[in-house]
Amino acid sequence: MALKRRVILERAAWRLRSGETVTDVAFSEGYESVEGFSRAFSRAFGFPPRDAGNAKSHWLSAPNGIHFHPPNALWVTEAERAPVADVTAVMVRHDVDDTGYLLRVAAELGEDDFHRTLMPGHVVLKWDGPEESIAQILDHMLWTKEVWLASIDGENMPPRLGLDHSSLVARHGVVAPRWVQMAESVNPSDTLIDAICDPPESFSLGSVIAHVVTFAAYRRQLVRQLLRRVGVEVNDGDPIMWLREGVE
Structure with a gap:
């Protein structure tokens, strides 16, 4: 469940960085209220959704290396970079x-x-x-x-x-x-x-x-x-x- 929540929040961050509104993103990503979405987003990223446009990346820390990759994919990183x-x-x-x-x-x-x-x-x-x-x-x-x-x-x-x-x-x-x-x-x-x-x-x-x-x-x-x-x-x-x- 934690993986699903993180991927949803990463997708939400990408959508916000792309110019969508907080309200539209919150409800379309399955949250019951803008306030609940904002709290979850702020806990995960350390800043509120309204500031997502200034973020350098939509990725969160992921021990398993799995991230949302736009527009509808996942990206799996490896711990060691292959030469x-x-x-x-x-x-x-x-x-x-x-x-x-x-x-x-x-x-x-x-x-x-x-x-x-x-x-x-x-x-x-x-x-x-x-x-x-x-x-x-x-x-x-x-x-x-x-x-x-x-x-x-x-x-x-x-x-x-x-x-x-x-x-x-x-x-x-x-x-x-x-x-x-x-x-x-x-x-x-x-x-x-x-x-x-x-x-x-x-x-x-x-x-x-x-x-x-x-x-x-x-x-x-x-x-x-x-x-x-x-x-x-x-x-x-x-x-x-x-x-x-x-x-x-």
């Missing part, structure tokens, strides 16, 4: 898991559909070359990680391996854990001077991770569109659902 790096880790892990999912779905395709030119002339990044088929797009999703890991680990440019489905699955099995381990262990502020580039270029490791995740997200959705075009059902790749299914 931004945790968000990066979610994006990196979702990318590699979702890529694995797409490779599994693509196993339903025949060779013709897998390699068919479905987007003639399509290029994502000019130095990567054409990405006109499902096979080519999946290849580039792996290749970009393989190349960056070679640079970061001080290795030579990796060989460009086959585009057949079994080869792509095998490559993903190798590169995915290496990529996750790198992304979660490096200092994103460190700088890589990449001698593979001609001429050599410098990149912060954080920008490298952001680059790969950004274009991987586009490519994954592109693969989904093409899979649907050839009649294969595929999920939306929503990280919200991925996290929910993983946690629950």
